[in-house]
Amino acid sequence: MPATSSLWAPVYPREAPPAPPPDPTGWWDSYDPNEPQYNQAAGWTCSACSLAWLERATQVNILADEWSAVAEIGYPVNINSTYGLMDGSGAQLQRVMREYGIDSRHAWLDFDTAYDTYRQVPGMLSGAAWYHWVGVRGVTRDGLLWIANSAPGYKSVGDTLNRQQWASLGSMSCVWLIR
Numbered sequence: 001m002p003a004t005s006s007l008w009a010p011v012y013p014r015e016a017p018p019a020p021p022p023d024p025t026g027w028w029d030s031y032d033p034n035e036p037q038y039n040q041a042a043g044w045t046c047s048a049c050s051l052a053w054l055e056r057a058t059q060v061n062i063l064a065d066e067w068s069a070v071a072e073i074g075y076p077v078n079i080n081s082t083y084g085l086m087d088g089s090g091a092q093l094q095r096v097m098r099e100y101g102i103d104s105r106h107a108w109l110d111f112d113t114a115y116d117t118y119r120q121v122p123g124m125l126s127g128a129a130w131y132h133w134v135g136v137r138g139v140t141r142d143g144l145l146w147i148a149n150s151a152p153g154y155k156s157v158g159d160t161l162n163r164q165q166w167a168s169l170g171s172m173s174c175v176w177l178i179r
Contacts, residue, residue: 027058027102028179031122033137037148041066047085047133048073049150050124051093054135057122057148058177060100066150072096085126085133090175093124093133103178111166114174115139121177129170130155136176 035057040049048069055064073079078092085092094104104123107113114125118136125147126133132155135148144160152158157165166172 027060027177028121030059032057032059033122033146035148037135037150038066039152040150042081044079044081044084045070046150047090047093047124047126048079050133050135050148051096053148053150054097054122054124054177055100057135057137058100058102060097060102069096072099084131088126088128088173090124090126090133090173094175097177104175105178106173106175108171109174111163114166114172115143115145117174117176118145121179123174123176125172125174127166127169127172129168130157132157134161136174 035053037053038049040046045066049066051073052064052066052069055061055069061068070079073085073092073096078087079085089106091106094106097104109117117123119139122138123136124133125136132151134150137146137148140146140160144162145166147157147159147161149157149159155169157169
């Protein structure tokens with residue numbers, strides 16, 4: 001009987017390549033200022049809700065929610081139930097957006113500068129006397145900041161922020177995205 005040799009090797013299915021990361025330069029084209037802002041479930045998660053809203057609105061993470069954002073920020077070191085967001089500058093919020101490829105800036109702005117900034121790009125802000133983070137959708141035609149507020153009514157602020165409210169809520173820590 002002649003010798004036969006067969007070369008046989010199992011064929012394994014190829015794994016699909018990983019999905020490409022979101023295009024950080026394309027977020028503006030898919031930005032949706034009307035993305036809903038959901039009410040926060042805990043009294044200390046306003047910053048996480050603001051971050052989750054911005055992730056969904058820019059469509060870098062359409063599944064973002066309050067608790068996924070808490071994890072991204074870094075519980076319990078950077079955000080926790082005792083103090084909320086540990087760094088009021090929003091540096092950890094900026095870090096998370098940077099991990100999605102979106103750069104941002106931070107400054108303590110006056111109302112007029114914030115209005116001019118948010119007229120062009122979205123972001124997040126918090127007042128020193130407010131101790132509450134909100135997303136910033138843009139501005140209104142009548143000179144108000146249009147916000148994504150996860151605790152509507154807190155300190156008498158709803159979906160907009162006017163100059164008088166701004167002044168009464170302390171200096172504002174502002175984070176805005178770079179186009």
